[in-house]
Amino acid sequence: MQYRKFNAEEREISLLGFGIMRLPRLENGKADEEQSIRMIRHAIDQGVNYIDTAYSYHDGDSERILGKALKDGYREKTMIADKLPTWLIKKEEDIQPIIEEQFKRLDVDFIDFYLVHNIIPEVWEMIQETNMFDHLQKLKNEGRIGHIGFSFHGNYDLFTEAIDAYPWEFCQIQLNYLDTEIQAGLKGLEYARERGIDVIIMEPLKGGRLSDKVPPDIQEIWDRAKAEGVVSADRSPAEWAFKWVASQPGVSLILSGMSTFGQLDENIEIFSKEDVDQMTQDELAVCEEAAKKYNSMIKYQCTACRYCMPCPQELDIHIVIRHLNNWYAFDKNPSSKLEYTEWLDKHGSDCVHCHACEAKCPQRLPISDIMTDAEEQFGF
Ligand code: SF4
Ligand code: SF4
Structure with a gap:
């Protein structure tokens, strides 16, 4: 397993983080607790030491299952990241009961990385009015949380505003070779890097879409790269996507929301390769070609400018x-x-x-x- 040194944390952290928002499910739709605990422990045994959960994942079962998985000596081997559900906060008094519930669900007395979940325009004002950052800083001073960060789904301008508003230690953004210009994008990654803020990447496979059921036109691009000697060994679409993210300067950690042991083992193998964070110019050009091809398949050319809003039916x-x-x-x-x-x-x-x-x-x-x-x- 490859490890990285964060600016904000003394311990080395695995480049692959386990996002537990897509745990295996039972037929009734609930998270499969037994299988999930086995997966989490297997990941930790293989060197993954960053597990990312949130108040809302699996209606709270993600936190509860993680708490159980971290018994029997596993808590000491890994770091926990958890998030404050901004959409449930209307006033500062709403914050602490939710955090206490998270400590209870996880059954721990310390959360290593704590994020303000999902900064978007609709919640930004409220985050400032409820003194959310100061509230978290107090918890940090009391030794209950380690590092304060935020996850982000707004646009680049809001990202720079958010970064500059508080002394965050880390942030979490969506990035993959297709989504380089939406939300914070590559520009946002660079903005955070220049300010010494660790950046965690989510959706490196775009929710699995860059690795599952790959369209034939895209697979042809990967096959041609191998045939023309751009790469010497077979490389799965997932490995292409992970390597692209890992090779971007400023990336501290890459989260993957794994649902099966197969995905877990494949990802651990990819992130154990010494050159996982290296790509040649020719390889980067292959990814760019794949991104262009995917973009040509986009049916409706919406730029997400939001000029059409608001909709009287409150449709996003x-x-x-x-x-x-x-x-x-x-x-x-x-x-x-x-x-x-x-x-x-x-x-x-x-x-x-x-x-x-x-x-x-x-x-x-x-x-x-x-x-x-x-x-x-x-x-x-
Ligand atoms: S106005 Fe609305 S539908 Fe049109 S491009 Fe902008 S966001 Fe998309
Ligand atoms: S109700 Fe339909 S047509 Fe009317 S503004 Fe909303 S999305 Fe557009």
């Missing part, structure tokens, strides 16, 4: 479109449907076809019809 129009684009580009991968179902309050079927949004869209997208398309593809 650009996010519905993003899930629908993913659905088409990634061969109707079930992850897109799962995210559309679980991450959105309002869906295509909530559109009343008032067309108020369409005149405001600089891309002239037929948004009302696109909402109908989403309803037909996803069933609601």
